[in-house]
Amino acid sequence: MMPGTRYPPMVIWAARDIQRHCGRSMLLFACLASLVFLTAMALLFSQALDATWERLMDQAPDLVVRRIDGGGWAPLPVDVAMACAKKIPGVIDPTPRLWGVVPGPEGPVTVVASIAVVPESMLKGIPPPSAGQAVVGQGVARALSGGRLSLGSNHSVTVSVIHTFPADTGLATHDLVWMTPDDARPLLGLVPGQASDLAVHLFRREEERAIQADLAAAFPWPVRITDRSTSALNHHTRAVRSGGIAVVAGIPALLALLLIITGTVVDNTARQAYWGLLKSMGWTTADMVRLQVSRAMIVGIPAVVLGLASAYAAVFYPPAAGITAFWVTGGQHLPALTLVSSGAAMVMIEIAAMVGLPFLAAVFLTTLRAADGSPWTLLQADPWN
Amino acid sequence: MELNAGLVCRGLNFRWPGKNADEPPVLEAVEAVFAQGTVSLVTGNTGSGKSTLMHLLAGLLHPTAGEVWADGQPVSRWPSRHRDPWRRQVGIVFQHLALIPDLTVGENLLLPMIPRPITWSRMQEEIRRQLEDAGLSALADAPTNTLSGGQRQRLAIARALVARPRFVLADEPTAFQDDHHAARICAQLCDIAREGAVVVIGSHDPRLRSFDGIDRRFHLASATLTGAAVNQGAP
Amino acid sequence: MYRPFAEKNYRYPAPCRGARRLLIIAITASMLLGIATAADLLRRIAHQDDGASAWMRTMNFSAPALWTAGSPMRHPETVHPGVDLRFSAGLVTAP
Numbered sequence: 001m002m003p004g005t006r007y008p009p010m011v012i013w014a015a016r017d018i019q020r021h022c023g024r025s026m027l028l029f030a031c032l033a034s035l036v037f038l039t040a041m042a043l044l045f046s047q048a049l050d051a052t053w054e055r056l057m058d059q060a061p062d063l064v065v066r067r068i069d070g071g072g073w074a075p076l077p078v079d080v081a082m083a084c085a086k087k088i089p090g091v092i093d094p095t096p097r098l099w100g101v102v103p104g105p106e107g108p109v110t111v112v113a114s115i116a117v118v119p120e121s122m123l124k125g126i127p128p129p130s131a132g133q134a135v136v137g138q139g140v141a142r143a144l145s146g147g148r149l150s151l152g153s154n155h156s157v158t159v160s161v162i163h164t165f166p167a168d169t170g171l172a173t174h175d176l177v178w179m180t181p182d183d184a185r186p187l188l189g190l191v192p193g194q195a196s197d198l199a200v201h202l203f204r205r206e207e208e209r210a211i212q213a214d215l216a217a218a219f220p221w222p223v224r225i226t227d228r229s230t231s232a233l234n235h236h237t238r239a240v241r242s243g244g245i246a247v248v249a250g251i252p253a254l255l256a257l258l259l260i261i262t263g264t265v266v267d268n269t270a271r272q273a274y275w276g277l278l279k280s281m282g283w284t285t286a287d288m289v290r291l292q293v294s295r296a297m298i299v300g301i302p303a304v305v306l307g308l309a310s311a312y313a314a315v316f317y318p319p320a321a322g323i324t325a326f327w328v329t330g331g332q333h334l335p336a337l338t339l340v341s342s343g344a345a346m347v348m349i350e351i352a353a354m355v356g357l358p359f360l361a362a363v364f365l366t367t368l369r370a371a372d373g374s375p376w377t378l379l380q381a382d383p384w385n
Numbered sequence: 386m387e388l389n390a391g392l393v394c395r396g397l398n399f400r401w402p403g404k405n406a407d408e409p410p411v412l413e414a415v416e417a418v419f420a421q422g423t424v425s426l427v428t429g430n431t432g433s434g435k436s437t438l439m440h441l442l443a444g445l446l447h448p449t450a451g452e453v454w455a456d457g458q459p460v461s462r463w464p465s466r467h468r469d470p471w472r473r474q475v476g477i478v479f480q481h482l483a484l485i486p487d488l489t490v491g492e493n494l495l496l497p498m499i500p501r502p503i504t505w506s507r508m509q510e511e512i513r514r515q516l517e518d519a520g521l522s523a524l525a526d527a528p529t530n531t532l533s534g535g536q537r538q539r540l541a542i543a544r545a546l547v548a549r550p551r552f553v554l555a556d557e558p559t560a561f562q563d564d565h566h567a568a569r570i571c572a573q574l575c576d577i578a579r580e581g582a583v584v585v586i587g588s589h590d591p592r593l594r595s596f597d598g599i600d601r602r603f604h605l606a607s608a609t610l611t612g613a614a615v616n617q618g619a620p
Numbered sequence: 621m622y623r624p625f626a627e628k629n630y631r632y633p634a635p636c637r638g639a640r641r642l643l644i645i646a647i648t649a650s651m652l653l654g655i656a657t658a659a660d661l662l663r664r665i666a667h668q669d670d671g672a673s674a675w676m677r678t679m680n681f682s683a684p685a686l687w688t689a690g691s692p693m694r695h696p697e698t699v700h701p702g703v704d705l706r707f708s709a710g711l712v713t714a715p
């Protein structure tokens with residue numbers, strides 16, 4: 001038995017027909033694959049960015065309280081702030097935060113110090129920094145010289161880097177410099193007993209609005225409170241927008257698809273004599289539709305799968321992902337792009353359907369139209385006549 | 386009895402669409418019975434309408450009046466969704482052959498088999514048999530456009546016969562053949578008729594007129610078909 | 621008698637070898653690519669950035685490090701609510 005003989009003869013013949021029109025089939029394959037690649041890449045990227053954001057934002061504090069005065073942001077006295085926050089029902093674990101953006105050797109870094117002790121289960125072998133030491137993220141470690149890091153412009157502080165956060169935590173730690181509170185305070189312009197702001201978790205998230213008002217009233221100085229929803233919402237608009245851009249950018253590609261389909265129509269009318277001959281030999285219109293649909297699938301399925309797989313690789317594989325991000329966001333710098341892939345399957349199925357179904361429908365309809373003539377009229381298209 | 390087996394023309398009229406009404410029609414009031422198991426020869430001058438009659442019998446053209454019956458069924462009245470599958474019982478040899486030049490000889494024979502519910506290896510078996518009958522076995526892999534005119538014609542006949550049709554319509558099947566091959570083709574068509582097929586040959590080849598396997602002779606002239614005796618020599 | 625060519629034609633006069641090869645390539649290539657992608661997707665879904673989430677939680681960060689330090693998207697809590705992030709210079713270049 002030779003390989004491949006167990007396929008239905010109609011499918012083998014469809015492959016033979018593809019082979020006869022090799023150039024056209026290759027063109028169709030390339031167009032379909034690149035169309036799928038472009039749309040899938042754009043949509044997968046914005047979907048993945050969105051999913052990643054949502055997943056991480058779920059861990060963020062519900063509210064952040066910052067003190068303001070006439071000059072802008074002001075340091076927050078920890079004891080007073082904690083006492084005020086704890087009075088509000090529904091507020092759980094108010095935590096003072098010590099952090100700030102500080103100029104580093106290669107652009108700004110985020111300096112953090114945790115007042116509470118980080119649990120051993122979190123550290124997984126990372127030594128917590130003691131005085132004069134720091135643990136840094138991958139993005140900072142790259143710019144390091146000789147294990148020492150100089151930070152700040154006015155009150156310069158130099159620390160020795162004892163460890164680097166692992167790459168798989170990059171989405172949280174990429175630009176971090178983690179040091180002791182005592183090292184951090186002069187950099188951040190704080191005195192002992194002061195914090196940058198206060199992070200608050202809520203017992204019930206739905207009460208966000210109401211508690212925001214209570215909190216604002218509870219502090220003895222003016223504060224500004226940001227909630228998760230405004231920042232998440234802002235981000236969401238952005239992600240949807242970049243998806244929208246992708247769709248707009250996809251329009252020329254869709255036009256190209258239209259051209260391909262018109263090409264198939266032309267192909268069909270040029271092949272009228274072939275259809276007429278087949279009809280005179282007992283082929284029905286249904287047989288011809290089966291032939292053309294098999295042809296479309298033999299070219300279309302590998303093209304769609306290839307387009308999807310390469311889009312997937314371009315979004316989720318780190319070196320390629322950076323280029324993709326740069327391209328999709330229009331040159332914006334997104335470090336440490338390790339995106340969450342939940343929901344990616346759905347996007348890929350959607351795109352396969354979005355491209356595949358109109359293509360199959362077009363093939364189906366044009367074949368019906370081309371083959372449903374009287375066989376004699378079709379035969380007249382034979383150049384012999 | 387004859388009505389129920391074979392191809393029957395009843396009051397068949399045909400006029401090309403778009404031609405003047407005062408011009409004579411190609412076929413007028415044609416009454417004929419092409420019985421099962423017989424070989425019928427239709428002769429006539431060039432342009433008399435032999436090919437047109439073949440196309441009408443094959444259900445490729447619509448008669449302007451009258452009907453074509455096949456095995457007691459009014460095929461010419463059927464809508465195309467019924468007539469298209471019926472054509473699987475017809476094997477037609479076109480006067481201009483209508484082979485596909487860029488396919489190989491074997492693949493041309495595969496064409497009528499593809500939509501039929503038989504396995505791939507069975508198809509290959511039938512093609513092999515047909516190639517042997519046509520004397521083209523050695524050329525199975527050759528592209529059709531490398532064949533000689535006579536070989537192409539034998540291939541066209543093989544394609545008409547490969548799916549074992551019930552109605553065989555051969556338009557000038559011996560036009561490009563030498564005497565030896567012409568006789569072989571006639572013998573082949575006779576064999577098929579003996580197995581129960583209806584064979585109609587349209588030809589003005591004088592070699593066929595004297596061939597003794599022919600059961601009935603018809604002559605087409607000035608749009609009318611005149612039938613003749615069975616196997617008793619032409620009038 | 622051994623007749624290799626006659627033998628070949630004898631058994632498969634219309635083999636359509638190229639077509640069947642094409643078919644096999646198309647089917648296996650699609651399956652391989654599809655399975656590889658699906659497997660990678662499942663593998664990723666099974667264990668994903670839990671480290672990052674945990675550090676977000678421990679350090680009480682308000683936003684992930686998707687953007688560079690100092691950009692408003694990285695520290696949304698420092699932005700005055702009157703500022704619409706969508707129009708921040710350098711943040712979203714395309715409208």
Ligand SMILES: Nc1ncnc2c1ncn2[C@@H]1O[C@H](COP(=O)(O)OP(=O)(O)OP(=O)(O)O)[C@@H](O)[C@H]1O
Pocket residue numbers: 401411429430431432433434435436437438480589
């Ligand atoms: N497509 C066509 N459109 C209009 N008239 C046609 C067409 N084909 C043939 N005819 C006319 O129909 C008549 C019969 O043609 P047909 O081809 O049936 O003749 P024939 O008997 O087969 O001739 P030959 O022996 O040369 O093959 C001719 O007068 C021809 O001019």
Ligand SMILES: [Mg+2]
Pocket residue numbers: 435436437480556
């Ligand atoms: Mg003729």
